[in-house]
Amino acid sequence: xTPRMTRRMTRHTKDVAEDVPRPTRRGPRxxxxxxxxAPAIVLFLxxxxxxxxxxxxLSLRTVEVQxxxxxxxxRREVWAGLANYxxxxxxxxxxxxxxRVAVYGxxxxxxxxxxxxxxxxxxxxxxxxxxxxxxxxxxxPYAIPGVIAALLWGFLYLPSVSPxxxxxxxxxxxxxxxxxxxxxxxxxxxxxxxxxxxFNMIVIHTSLRxxxxxxxxxARLDGCSQLQIALRVKIPLxxxxxxxxxxxxxxxxxxxxxxxxxLRPLTNSVPTTWSxxxxxxxxxxxxGDIHSAAATAVIIALVTLALSFGFLRAAGAxxxxxxxx
Amino acid sequence: xxxxxxxxxxxxxxxxxxxxxxVALLPTAALLLGALxxxxxxxxxxxxxxxxxxxxxSTFTLAPGTGLLTNIADLNAYRDGVYWRWMANSALYAGxxxxxxxxxxxxxxxxxxxxxxxxxxxxxxxLLTGVLMPPVILAVPQYLLLAEVDLTxxxxxxxxxxxxxxxxxxxxxxxxxxxxxxxxxxAARMDGAGEWRIFRAVAxxxxxxxxxxxFLFQFVAIWNNFLLPFIMLxxxxxxxxxxxxxxxxxxxxxxxxxxxxxxxxxLLAIVxxxxxxxxxxxxxxxxxxxxxxxx
Numbered sequence: 001x002t003p004r005m006t007r008r009m010t011r012h013t014k015d016v017a018e019d020v021p022r023p024t025r026r027g028p029r030x031x032x033x034x035x036x037x038a039p040a041i042v043l044f045l046x047x048x049x050x051x052x053x054x055x056x057x058l059s060l061r062t063v064e065v066q067x068x069x070x071x072x073x074x075r076r077e078v079w080a081g082l083a084n085y086x087x088x089x090x091x092x093x094x095x096x097x098x099x100r101v102a103v104y105g106x107x108x109x110x111x112x113x114x115x116x117x118x119x120x121x122x123x124x125x126x127x128x129x130x131x132x133x134x135x136x137x138x139x140x141p142y143a144i145p146g147v148i149a150a151l152l153w154g155f156l157y158l159p160s161v162s163p164x165x166x167x168x169x170x171x172x173x174x175x176x177x178x179x180x181x182x183x184x185x186x187x188x189x190x191x192x193x194x195x196x197x198x199f200n201m202i203v204i205h206t207s208l209r210x211x212x213x214x215x216x217x218x219a220r221l222d223g224c225s226q227l228q229i230a231l232r233v234k235i236p237l238x239x240x241x242x243x244x245x246x247x248x249x250x251x252x253x254x255x256x257x258x259x260x261x262x263l264r265p266l267t268n269s270v271p272t273t274w275s276x277x278x279x280x281x282x283x284x285x286x287x288g289d290i291h292s293a294a295a296t297a298v299i300i301a302l303v304t305l306a307l308s309f310g311f312l313r314a315a316g317a318x319x320x321x322x323x324x325x
Numbered sequence: 326x327x328x329x330x331x332x333x334x335x336x337x338x339x340x341x342x343x344x345x346x347x348v349a350l351l352p353t354a355a356l357l358l359g360a361l362x363x364x365x366x367x368x369x370x371x372x373x374x375x376x377x378x379x380x381x382x383s384t385f386t387l388a389p390g391t392g393l394l395t396n397i398a399d400l401n402a403y404r405d406g407v408y409w410r411w412m413a414n415s416a417l418y419a420g421x422x423x424x425x426x427x428x429x430x431x432x433x434x435x436x437x438x439x440x441x442x443x444x445x446x447x448x449x450x451x452l453l454t455g456v457l458m459p460p461v462i463l464a465v466p467q468y469l470l471l472a473e474v475d476l477t478x479x480x481x482x483x484x485x486x487x488x489x490x491x492x493x494x495x496x497x498x499x500x501x502x503x504x505x506x507x508x509x510x511x512a513a514r515m516d517g518a519g520e521w522r523i524f525r526a527v528a529x530x531x532x533x534x535x536x537x538x539x540f541l542f543q544f545v546a547i548w549n550n551f552l553l554p555f556i557m558l559x560x561x562x563x564x565x566x567x568x569x570x571x572x573x574x575x576x577x578x579x580x581x582x583x584x585x586x587x588x589x590x591x592l593l594a595i596v597x598x599x600x601x602x603x604x605x606x607x608x609x610x611x612x613x614x615x616x617x618x619x620x
Contacts, residue, residue: 029520030442032436032440032520033436033437033439033440033442033445034436034442035520036432036433036435036436036440036524037432037433037436037437037448039428039429039432039433040429040430040432040433040452040489040494041448043429043485043488043489044451044452044455044489046485047463047467047485047486047488047489048455048458048463048489050466050470051463051466051467051470052458052462052463052466054466054469054470055462055465055466058466058469115359118355119356119359122352122355122356123356125349125352127347127348127349127352128348128349128352128353128356129348129353130353130356130357130360131356133360134356134357134359134360136602136603136606137359137360137363137364138359138360138363139602140363140364140367140599140602141363142545143545143595143598143599143601143602144367144549144595144598144599145548145549145551145566145567145594145595146549146551146567147549147551147567147568147570147571148567148570148591148594148595149366151570151571151574151587151591152366152367152369152370152591153366155369155373155584155588156365156366156369160382161373161381161382161584163369194362194363194366197359197363198363202612205612206612209612226349251456251457254459255459255460255461257460257461257551257552258551258552258555258567261551261555261571262551262571262574265574265575265577265578266574266578277459277461280461280462280465281461281465281556284465284468285556290465290469293465294465294466297459297461297462297465297466298462300459300461300462301458301459301462304457304458304459305457308457
């Protein structure tokens with residue numbers, strides 16, 4: 001996360017620390033905060049920093065096979081420079097995977113956040129019935145693991161068991177192949193939308209509820225309809241939470257792995273390298289080429305970081321513009 | 326944002342803005358539709374799990390079958406009840422992992438919220454970048470490093486990497502800042518309490534509602550995790566539920582009889598978490614999940 005975002009996130013927290021008077025005779029020991037943070041820092045070093053460093057090191061090396069590659073000493077690790085990177089970038093499978101994820105993300109993110117916003121506004125509208133039950137049911141898929149969600153939807157897409165296909169068949173209509181061709185994007189996107197809408201709805205609804213009621217009262221006195229209040233008052237005021245959910249949705253999209261992997265046993269049209277992350281897994285454990293897997297992994301990490309920081313900068317610039325106006 | 330355009334028609338229904346008690350029909354219908362959409366796979370799996378093997382492919386999918394008890398018995402008998410082993414493993418990974426992760430987050434979040442010290446924002450910022458790292462990027466080198474110390478295919482290989490949760494630390498910091506007043510900390514200090522005692526006896530009880538949220542968040546995240554066990558484990562006695570069902574489905578493409586087991590297993594796997602959510606939502610606010618604190 002950028003320092004800017006960090007600063008934004010910590011704005012609430014600052015007050016406490018600044019209120020603490022200067023250390024008196026009984027002031028806190030200097031080392032105390034570091035001791036409290038020690039477990040987090042140690043875990044970060046061992047399970048985040050070290051693996052990333054190791055991945056970078058692996059990506060810069062390769063295995064050289066001498067002779068027939070038999071016996072000890074026939075295979076040794078040598079420096080490869082950026083060769084793994086140029087190979088990975090020239091690999092059409094990686095580009096194909098990236099394009100597939102881009103198409104998938106272009107469906108998932110707008111649909112999921114659009115639905116989350118609509119449902120959050122509905123939950124916030126006082127004349128809508130069944131809001132408590134609706135909120136709970138729409139949030140329910142959050143409790144269901146992605147693998148099981150993909151598995152359940154996978155069966156619903158499978159012609160031999162799906163109620164959809166059976167109904168279409170009874171009506172004499174053509175049965176769509178949901179697990180192949182372009183429909184596969186919709187099939188996968190549907191799983192993500194189903195699983196993610198509820199959580200985002202909760203985030204947006206929470207920030208809607210933080211808006212003081214006087215604002216609505218004022219807007220209503222000015223003759224605003226419920227719709228106008230939603231569009232002109234509520235949506236602009238929850239923009240920060242929309243930015244946050246958008247950001248996390250993009251990251252989750254880039255990391256899609258378990259849903260396409262789970263659909264693979266049900267269809268032949270999901271290749272092992274459907275998404276770039278699946279390609280990393282395939283390279284590392286399928287083909288056993290950890291060096292090129294590491295290079296691909298580093299490339300994906302860099303793209304993710306670049307996209308995240310670019311997005312946060314853009315969001316920050318727009319916020320500043322808004323403040324200036 | 327195509328779907329967002331659905332709303333415009335919705336609230337146009339109310340002609341009189343000053344009659345707030347009347348039910349807005351269209352928006353209510355939209356909410357109902359959303360709720361139904363979320364229920365579809367759940368209703369399907371409940372129905373499908375009641376079907377005996379041949380009924381699954383022969384009867385209408387949303388009609389109940391006659392084989393629920395047989396299916397559960399079959400699942401129970403499959404490889405000497407390995408299914409229940411997966412369930413227990415999932416509970417172990419999620420329970421222990423979430424508890425320890427919650428403790429790490431509480432300590433870190435408390436320190437970041439209450440103390441002023443050199444490097445505070447830098448440490449926080451670096452810890453938060455962990456959110457951005459795609460799990461595969463971490464998991465592959467984590468696997469190779471754990472292999473060096475012979476910990477792959479071990480319970481610890483699935484537990485250790487999930488203990489640090491950047492989002493948990495972020496939430497803990499917000500909760501600690503909102504729930505632990507600085508004058509209370511200062512007063513305890515004046516009374517001669519040590520820093521650790523202040524945390525244990527004063528701050529921790531105040532942070533408790535927030536910590537429950539972090540625990541649940543991590544519990545769900547670990548319970549739902551697939552990638553890490555997928556990479557780390559090969560012995561199916563150590564599999565969590567998600568990985569177990571996946572391998573079962575994988576074998577099912579050769580012998581469709583296993584599909585019934587997969588479906589029954591899925592149903593039994595979602596029951597505990599759904600029950601947990603229905604139970605706790607009475608006395609726990611979902612709002613806390615997005616970092617909201619009551620002012």
